[in-house]
Ligand SMILES: *[C@@H]1O[C@H](CO)[C@@H](O)[C@H](O)[C@H]1NC(C)=O
Ligand SMILES: *[C@@H]1O[C@H](CO)[C@@H](O)[C@H](O)[C@H]1NC(C)=O
C-alpha cells in the first residue's frame with residue numbers, strides 16, 4: 372500500500388517500525404483534512420466576505436508596464452458609495468503625464484461616473500474588483516451623435532457617453548483577473564421603458580478612432596446599452612471576456628458591436644445578453660454611406676453565445692459603410708431566437724461580401740441561419756430609395772444543430788438578391804415540423820454534397836467532388852418564406 376504513495380517505486384518510509392506507524396499517520400492526516408474542509412465550509416457559509424477579504428488568497432497583479440499605479444493612491448474608496456470619478460481621472464492624468472502606465476484597480480467596489488482613458492494605458496481589474504457605473508444620468512456627459520449614424524441610435528440629437536470611454540487613442544489594454552465592469556443597466560432599462568430618457572443610452576465601454584486595443588480576462592456586466600462598442604478602430608483583440616446581461620428585459624444590450632472596424636479578433640468569449648451577442652455594423656443609411664468606413668477583416672472564433680431575444684452573431688442592420696471578410700469559426704450558439712443573422716434594407720447601400728462561417732453549433736435555436744433584406748428602420752426620411760446593398764459570397768461549412776425550428780431562411784428580394792451562397796457539410800436537426808424548414812427567396816448559390824434539411828430549389832446541387840448534379844430550378848422566385856414558424 373505504501374508503494375502506491377511513492378513515485379518511481381522509491382518508498383519514502385523504510386523498515387518495519389515506519390510501516391507500523393503508517394495506518395495511524397494516514398488516519399491522522401485524514402482527520403486533519405476532514406476538519407479543515409469542515410471549518411472551511413462552515414466559514415464560507417457563515418461569512419464568505421470575511422474569508423475572501425484575506426488578500427493573500429488573491430492572485431498578485433503582474434507588472435505589465437514600467438509605471439504602475441494603484442487606484443487607492445488617488446484617493447479612491449471602495450465602499451460602493453463614494454463617487455470615485457475624480458480618482459480615476461487623476462490616475463489617468465498621472466499616467467498620461469508619464470507617457471503611459473498601468474492602473475491597478477484592487478478588489479472592492481469602485482463606484483464612478485464616466486471617465487476617459489489615455490494612450491499606452493493598461494487598466495487592470497484585480498480579482499474581485501468591480502467598477503460600478505453610477506445610477507444618475509446627470510453625471511453622464513453627452514457626446515455628439517456618431518457621424519455615420521446622424522443621430523443617437525434611439526433618440527435624435529446627442530447620446531450619453533460610455534462609462535469607460537476613449538477617443539483617438541493607441542495602445543490601450545483593459546484586462547485583469549476577471550474583475551468586473553458593471554453598468555447597473557437595470558436603472559437605464561427601466562427609465563427607457565418608461566420613456567424617461569431624452570437621449571440614447573450609453574454603451575459600457577466605447578472606444579472611437581483608436582488602434583491597438585486589447586480587452587481581455589474581464590467580465591462586462593449589465594450594460595445600459597451596447598456593451599463594448601469599438602467605433603472606427605483598427606487592430607482590436609477581445610479574448611477571454613465574459614459578457615452578461617439579463618436575457619429578457621434588457622433592451623439593446625448587445626455584447627460586442629464592431630462598428631466600422633478593421634482587423635479585429637474576438638476569441639474565447641462567453642456572451643449571454645438581452646440582444647445580439649455580436650453585431651457587426653458600419654453606419655446607417657445616408658450617414659453611413661457618406662462616412663464610408665467598412666467593417667472588415669474580422670475573425671470571431673471559439674465563442675459561446677446565448678441571445679433569447681435576438682441573434683447570436685449578426686451583421687447589420689446598420690451596414691452602410693460595407694461589411695467584408697468576416698470569418699466565424701468554432702461558435703456555439705444555444706437557446707437563442709436566431710443563431711446567425713444578416714440583416715439589411717433598401718437605403719443602406721454598400722455591400723455585405725466575403726463571409727465565411729465554419730464549424731458552428733446551433734443548440735435549441737428557433738432559426739439557424741437568417742438573411743433578411745427588408746429591415747426597414749431608418750434614421751429619418753432622407754434615405755436614398757435607390758441605395759440597395761449588394762449581398763454576396765457567403766459560405767457555411769460544417770454546421771451542426773439540434774432543436775432548431777427553421778434551419779435556414781434566406782430572404783432576398785428583387786432589388787437585394789442574395790448571390791453566391793454556399794452550403795457544405797450542413798446537418799441541423801429539427802424541433803418542430805417537416806415543412807417550411809429551408810426557406811428561400813431571391814437567392815442564388817450552391818450546395819455541395821448532401822445536407823440536411825433538403826435545400827430549396829433555388830440552389831445548384833454539386834457532388835462532393837465538385838460535379839454539377841442539378842442546376843437550380845428557379846433562381847429568383849419567392850418560394851417559401853414563412854415568418855410564422
Ligand atoms: C493598493 O492599495 C490598497 C490600499 O492601500 C492595498 O490594499 C492593495 O494591496 C494595493 N494593491 C496594489 C496592487 O498595490
Ligand atoms: C471624454 O472625452 C470626450 C472627448 O474629448 C469628451 O467629450 C467627454 O466629455 C469626456 N468625458 C469625460 C467623462 O470627461
Ligand SMILES: *[C@@H]1O[C@H](CO)[C@@H](O)[C@H](O)[C@H]1NC(C)=O
Pocket residue numbers: 549589590613
Ligand atoms: C469570470 O467571472 C464571470 C462572472 O462572475 C464568471 O461567469 C466566469 O466564469 C469567470 N471566468 C473565469 C475564467 O473565471
Ligand SMILES: *[C@@H]1O[C@H](CO)[C@@H](O)[C@H](O)[C@H]1NC(C)=O
Pocket residue numbers: 508567568569
Ligand atoms: C427631458 O426633457 C424634458 C423636457 O425638456 C425635461 O423636463 C426632463 O427633465 C428631461 N429629462 C432628462 C432625464 O433629462
Ligand SMILES: *[C@@H]1O[C@H](CO)[C@@H](O)[C@H](O)[C@H]1NC(C)=O
Pocket residue numbers: 542543582583584585606
Ligand atoms: C496590434 O495591437 C497589438 C497590441 O497593442 C500590438 O502588439 C500589435 O503590434 C498591433 N499590430 C499591428 C499590426 O500594428
Ligand SMILES: *[C@@H]1O[C@H](CO)[C@@H](O)[C@H](O)[C@H]1NC(C)=O
Pocket residue numbers: 547548588611
Ligand atoms: C486569461 O484567461 C485565460 C483563460 O482563463 C487564462 O488561460 C489566462 O492565463 C488569463 N490571462 C491572464 C493574464 O490572467
Ligand SMILES: *[C@@H]1O[C@H](CO)[C@@H](O)[C@H](O)[C@H]1NC(C)=O
Pocket residue numbers: 667668669670696698
Ligand atoms: C481577411 O481577414 C483575415 C482576418 O480574419 C486576415 O488575416 C486576412 O488577411 C484578410 N484578407 C484580406 C484579403 O484582407
Ligand SMILES: *[C@@H]1O[C@H](CO)[C@@H](O)[C@H](O)[C@H]1NC(C)=O
Pocket residue numbers: 673700701702703730731732
Ligand atoms: C468546432 O467547434 C467546437 C466549439 O463549438 C470545438 O469544440 C471543436 O474543437 C471545433 N472543431 C474543430 C475541428 O475545430
Ligand SMILES: *[C@@H]1O[C@H](CO)[C@@H](O)[C@H](O)[C@H]1NC(C)=O
Pocket residue numbers: 695696722724725
Ligand atoms: C472579396 O474577396 C476577394 C478575394 O480576396 C477580393 O478580391 C474582393 O475585393 C473582396 N471583396 C470585398 C468587398 O472586400
Ligand SMILES: *[C@@H]1O[C@H](CO)[C@@H](O)[C@H](O)[C@H]1NC(C)=O
Pocket residue numbers: 696697724725726727764
Ligand atoms: C469569397 O470569400 C472568400 C473568403 O473571404 C474569398 O477567399 C473568396 O476569394 C471570395 N470569392 C469571391 C468571388 O470574391
